[in-house]
Amino acid sequence: MWPYPKIVAHRGGGTLAPENTLAGLRAGLAYGFHAVEFDVMLSRDGIGMVVHDPEFGRTVDGQGSVAQTDAIDLSNMDAGSWFGPAFRDEPVPFYTQFIDYCKAQRIWMNVEIKPADGVEAATGAWVARITRDNYAAELASGDPASYPLLSSFSYAALAAARDTAPELPRGYLLDTIPADWQEQARQLAVVAIHTNHKHLNAELAAQIKAAGYGLFCYTVNTPERAREILAWGVDGFCTDRIDLIGPAFA
Numbered sequence: 559m560w561p562y563p564k565i566v567a568h569r570g571g572g573t574l575a576p577e578n579t580l581a582g583l584r585a586g587l588a589y590g591f592h593a594v595e596f597d598v599m600l601s602r603d604g605i606g607m608v609v610h611d612p613e614f615g616r617t618v619d620g621q622g623s624v625a626q627t628d629a630i631d632l633s634n635m636d637a638g639s640w641f642g643p644a645f646r647d648e649p650v651p652f653y654t655q656f657i658d659y660c661k662a663q664r665i666w667m668n669v670e671i672k673p674a675d676g677v678e679a680a681t682g683a684w685v686a687r688i689t690r691d692n693y694a695a696e697l698a699s700g701d702p703a704s705y706p707l708l709s710s711f712s713y714a715a716l717a718a719a720r721d722t723a724p725e726l727p728r729g730y731l732l733d734t735i736p737a738d739w740q741e742q743a744r745q746l747a748v749v750a751i752h753t754n755h756k757h758l759n760a761e762l763a764a765q766i767k768a769a770g771y772g773l774f775c776y777t778v779n780t781p782e783r784a785r786e787i788l789a790w791g792v793d794g795f796c797t798d799r800i801d802l803i804g805p806a807f808a
Contacts, residue, residue: 618650
């Protein structure tokens with residue numbers, strides 16, 4: 559059974575606000591979304607920041623990389639101007655700022671652990687520890703719908719998250735489903751497979767569901783495709799088009 563929301567706002571506000579920002583969270587909330595997916599990467603001084611790209615230039619103005627920049631300096635960088643002048647000086651958020659906002663607004667979090675090369679295990683362990691510590695009351699309640707879900711493409715990051723906070727649910731991100739997906743999923747003790755909807759078909763969806771795993775897709779931006787994959791038994795998906803596909807779509 560999938561205890562989490564079915565329709566999730568991708569990176570905060572999808573196409574309506576700069577990704578992975580507090581402005582994005584506000585945009586998603588304005589469209590009724592109480593479920594969000596976003597990315598966490600470690601700064602040079604080992605603090606989780608909400609950002610997708612390891613290198614600056616696309617969403618964060620400047621030159622350099624997240625892994626070679628301290629958190630306080632990242633938090634003063636402009637992550638909004640690329641999207642539009644109204645978002646100039648929108649900062650790179652601390653992960654703890656996202657936690658505080660999401661808890662206050664009762665927004666469920668799908669946290670993608672997005673490690674830079676060489677710090678996969680450290681990133682997975684840090685995200686798991688901080689999440690566990692901030693959701694101690696929810697974890698004690700025994701209600702899985704109130705827990706954040708950690709996900710990653712990185713096997714090493716998910717393994718570290720598993721070892722650090724085994725009580726937090728995990729999803730394994732796979733662009734295409736490999737032949738040994740079930741063995742990897744078993745080793746990581748994940749509850750769900752998260753995959754690119756473009757490489758999914760009805761038969762593969764049925765196999766994953768029959769094996770007892772949740773099935774989550776990224777990034778579904780047309781109602782027609784959303785209806786198709788839901789008919790296959792897909793449990794949930796994230797979308798950029800929060801203006802077209804609302805939180806009650808399913």
